[in-house]
Amino acid sequence: MTNALIIGGGIAGAVTAMALQKAGIDAEVFEAYETGADDVGAFLVVFANGMAALRVIGAHGPVVANSFPAERVEFYSGTGKRLGERPLARSADATDVGPRTLTRATLYRVLHDEARRRGIAVRHGKRLVAAETVSDRRVVASFGDGSHAEGDLLIGADGIHSVVRKLIDPAAPRPRYTGQNTVCGYTRDVKPPSAPDTYTMIYGRRAFFGATAAPDGEVWWFANVPGPERSRQDLAAVTADQWRHRVVALLDGDRTPAADVVRATGEHIVASHAYDLAATPRWFSDTMVIIGDAAHAAAPNAAQGASMAIEDAVVLAKCLRDRPEPRRAFGAYEELRRARVERVVAQSALMARRSAPGTLRRLVRDVMLPRSVERGGGGADAWLTDYRVEW
Numbered sequence: 001m002t003n004a005l006i007i008g009g010g011i012a013g014a015v016t017a018m019a020l021q022k023a024g025i026d027a028e029v030f031e032a033y034e035t036g037a038d039d040v041g042a043f044l045v046v047f048a049n050g051m052a053a054l055r056v057i058g059a060h061g062p063v064v065a066n067s068f069p070a071e072r073v074e075f076y077s078g079t080g081k082r083l084g085e086r087p088l089a090r091s092a093d094a095t096d097v098g099p100r101t102l103t104r105a106t107l108y109r110v111l112h113d114e115a116r117r118r119g120i121a122v123r124h125g126k127r128l129v130a131a132e133t134v135s136d137r138r139v140v141a142s143f144g145d146g147s148h149a150e151g152d153l154l155i156g157a158d159g160i161h162s163v164v165r166k167l168i169d170p171a172a173p174r175p176r177y178t179g180q181n182t183v184c185g186y187t188r189d190v191k192p193p194s195a196p197d198t199y200t201m202i203y204g205r206r207a208f209f210g211a212t213a214a215p216d217g218e219v220w221w222f223a224n225v226p227g228p229e230r231s232r233q234d235l236a237a238v239t240a241d242q243w244r245h246r247v248v249a250l251l252d253g254d255r256t257p258a259a260d261v262v263r264a265t266g267e268h269i270v271a272s273h274a275y276d277l278a279a280t281p282r283w284f285s286d287t288m289v290i291i292g293d294a295a296h297a298a299a300p301n302a303a304q305g306a307s308m309a310i311e312d313a314v315v316l317a318k319c320l321r322d323r324p325e326p327r328r329a330f331g332a333y334e335e336l337r338r339a340r341v342e343r344v345v346a347q348s349a350l351m352a353r354r355s356a357p358g359t360l361r362r363l364v365r366d367v368m369l370p371r372s373v374e375r376g377g378g379g380a381d382a383w384l385t386d387y388r389v390e391w
C-alpha cells in the first residue's frame with residue numbers, strides 16, 4: 001500500500017489524510033506544534049464549496065455541529081450609509097450545506113478529532129526541517145527533534161511559510177505581506193450590530209470592519225488595520241489593550257457601531273499578518289507536492305483560504321487514487337487546481353484594494369456597490385461557491 005507523509009496538521013493536512021484514506025492510501029500527519037497551531041484565535045467562514053468538499057469524505061457533520069450559519073452580508077459605508085445586502089448561501093443544490101462560521105481553533109480540533117476517530121495517526125512536535133528523495137523513489141523526512149520518517153510521497157500542507165515549498169524549489173517566491181494586520185475580537189458586552197447569521201461589513205474611513213453574532217449572542221468581529229510587518233515575537237508582544245486602542249482610534253469618527261464593539265472587548269483580541277502568494281511556479285517534484293496555503297495563499301478578504309485548502313486536499317487524493325505514479329498524479333492535481341486558486345488569490349487582492357481607505361475610493365464605492373449588490377455582486381461569486389469536487 002502507498003504510504004504518504006503529510007507535513008502540517010492544519011486544515012489541508014487533516015483533510016488530506018482523511019481523503020487519502022478514502023482513496024485507499026495510508027497517511028501519517030506530522031505537525032510542528034505540540035498542540036494545534038499558532039494563530040488559532042481568528043475565526044473564519046467555510047463556504048458552500050468547502051463544505052461540499054468535506055461532504056465528499058463525510059467530514060462535514062462535525063464541522064456543522066461546531067459552527068453556525070453565515071447566511072447574508074450587509075454593507076455599510078463609514079458614514080453610516082447602508083450600501084446593500086446579499087445572501088452568502090448561494091447554491092443551485094438545495095441539499096448543500098451553506099457557509100458556516102467557526103474559529104480556526106475549532107476547525108482544527110474538529111478535523112483532528114475526526115481523523116483520529118478514523119484511525120489516522122497525527123504526530124505532534126514534529127517540525128520538518130529537511131526531506132530528500134532516496135534512490136528507490138522513496139522520500140525521507142527529517143524533523144527538528146532528530147527523528148525521521150520514510151514514505152512513498154510527501155505532501156506539504158505546512159501553510160504560508162512552507163518548508164516543503166522551498167525544498168521543491170529553493171527559488172520559490174516568498175509570500176507577500178499585504179501591509180494589513182487582521183485583528184479579531186470577541187465580546188458579550190455589546191448589542192450585536194446585526195441579526196444572527198448575518199455579517200455586517202463596514203467600509204470605514206480608516207479601516208475595514210466586519211462582525212457577526214454567535215448563537216449565544218457573543219459578537220465576533222475583525223478589522224483590517226494597516227501596519228508594518230513584524231517578527232512573530234513582536235506581533236505576539238502587542239497586548240489586547242494596545243490593539244483595542246489602535247483599532248478604536250481608526251474606527252472612532254465613523255458613524256457606525258464598530259468602535260463601540262471594539263471598545264467593549266476585553267482580553268479576547270488577537271492579530272495576525274495578512275499575506276498572499278499569487279503564483280508558485282513549481283508545485284511538485286518526483287516525490288513531493290504542496291497544497292493549501294503552502295502552494296497558494298489569498299489575502300483573507302475573499303475568506304476562501306480554508307475552503308481552497310479543503311478542495312485541494314480532496315482533489316489531490318482523487319488524483320493519487322487514479323494515477324499510482326506520484327509525479328503523474330501531482331501533475332493532474334496541478335492542472336485541475338492552478339487556474340482556480342490563482343483566480344481566488346487575484347480576487348482577494350482586488351477585494352483588499354477596494355476595501356482600503358481613501359476618499360476617492362469611498363466616493364466610487366458608495367455609488368457603485370449598491371448597484372453591484374443589486375446585480376448580485378459585492379460578495380462570493382457563483383464560480384467560487386458553486387464549484388464541486390467530483391469523487
Ligand SMILES: Cc1cc2nc3c(=O)[nH]c(=O)nc-3n(C[C@H](O)[C@H](O)[C@H](O)COP(=O)(O)OP(=O)(O)OC[C@H]3O[C@@H](n4cnc5c(N)ncnc54)[C@H](O)[C@@H]3O)c2cc1C
Pocket residue numbers: 007008009010011012013030031032033036037038042043044045046047104126127128129157158159160161162163182272273274291292293294300302303304305306307308309
Ligand atoms: C485572520 C485570518 C482570517 C481568515 N479568514 C478566513 C475565512 O474566513 N475563510 C477561509 O476560508 N480562510 C480564511 N483564512 C485563511 C485560512 O486560515 C488559511 O487559508 C487556511 O488555514 C490554510 O490551511 P492550510 O492547512 O493550508 O494551512 P494552515 O492552516 O496554516 O496549517 C499549516 C499547518 O502546518 C504546520 N506547520 C508549519 N510548518 C511546519 C513544519 N515545518 N513541519 C510540520 N508542520 C508545520 C502549522 O503549524 C499548521 O498547523 C483566514 C486567515 C487569517 C490569517
